[in-house]
Amino acid sequence: MVSGLISQETINEVATRLDIVEIINDYVPLKRQGRNLQGLCPFHQEKTPSFTVSPEKQVFYCFGCGAGGNIFTFIMQKEGLTFPEAVEKLAARAGVTVNRNEISPLQQKKLEKRDRLYRINEEAARFFQKNLFSPGPQGKQALEYLQKRAFDLETIEKFQLGLAPSQWDGLIKFFEKRGVKVQELVELGLALPNKQGTGYYDRFRNRIMFPIWDNVG
Ligand SMILES: [Zn+2]
Numbered sequence: 001m002v003s004g005l006i007s008q009e010t011i012n013e014v015a016t017r018l019d020i021v022e023i024i025n026d027y028v029p030l031k032r033q034g035r036n037l038q039g040l041c042p043f044h045q046e047k048t049p050s051f052t053v054s055p056e057k058q059v060f061y062c063f064g065c066g067a068g069g070n071i072f073t074f075i076m077q078k079e080g081l082t083f084p085e086a087v088e089k090l091a092a093r094a095g096v097t098v099n100r101n102e103i104s105p106l107q108q109k110k111l112e113k114r115d116r117l118y119r120i121n122e123e124a125a126r127f128f129q130k131n132l133f134s135p136g137p138q139g140k141q142a143l144e145y146l147q148k149r150a151f152d153l154e155t156i157e158k159f160q161l162g163l164a165p166s167q168w169d170g171l172i173k174f175f176e177k178r179g180v181k182v183q184e185l186v187e188l189g190l191a192l193p194n195k196q197g198t199g200y201y202d203r204f205r206n207r208i209m210f211p212i213w214d215n216v217g
Contacts, residue, residue, distance in 0.1 A: 004100030005111075006087050011072075014087060017094040020058045020071045027078055042078060043067040045154075120180055121188055125211040127174055128162025132208075139163060142208060160211045164204035171202045 021037055024030060030037035030053055041051035041062045050064035061068035067077065075086040091098045103111070132139050142163045146156055155161075164171070172182055172191055182200045185191035191200045 004103050006084055007099040007101050010091060010096060010099045011087055013096045014091050014094050015058070015071065017096060018071055018090060019055070020060065020074070021053055021055050023071050023090070023093075024053055024060060024074060041065060041067065117184065117188055120175070120184055121190075121211070123175075123178070124171065124185075124188070124190055125160045125162060125209070127171060128164055128204075128209040128211075129157075129160050130162075131165050131170075132156075132161065132163035138166065138206070146208065162209040162211070164202065164207050164209055166206040168201045168205065171204075172200060 021030060024039075028039040028042050028051065030039040031049075033052075035054070035056065037053045037055065038049040039051050039053075040046055040049050041064055043051075043062060044065040044067070046064050051060065051062045051067075053060045059068065059070050060074055069077070071090060072083060072086045075081060075089060076083060079086070079089070081089065088098055132142055143156075146161065147153075151161065167173075172185060175185060176182070182191055186193065186200065190203055192203050193200050
């Protein structure tokens, strides 16, 4: 349920009151290194620290895996939260009351639709992922292909790589059973209408899938 967008003032207030060093230190012990602080990256396995936090800029960056961002993105990635959830969690810690902007019923509808499409996209990624790890020659072949290209299992899982099945309607059928309209899959670019205009087919078939989360909105 979406209940209004968190106001920019709330976000700014939380960012001003909290120190990224203190937040990250709860998860990773940091040591000062000149102007910055360093520690072992919480997002990938490493023995020498390449994870850097800048107190001046209030950002973090890992030279090993490229993870980076501010306090909000850190909490999102570390705790698996959405942006509003991360703001709420940090607001509670900072003692800031979360204000939300009033929104019109139309905006509310748009947000709900966006939310729904996002969830469908997530579910599609899980569908492709499951298919990649399913027993059978197709999944096995795809996994071997990825591993030959230096994707280890951890990376494949972390980035939710998947495999689109070879059928013309594998994904459409999967979602049909879950009450998702094919039109919604078209909006997400996951299905296409056929030339005759008589039906729809899966846009992606028999190929490796890299989920792109900014498809929505
Ligand atoms: Zn890293």
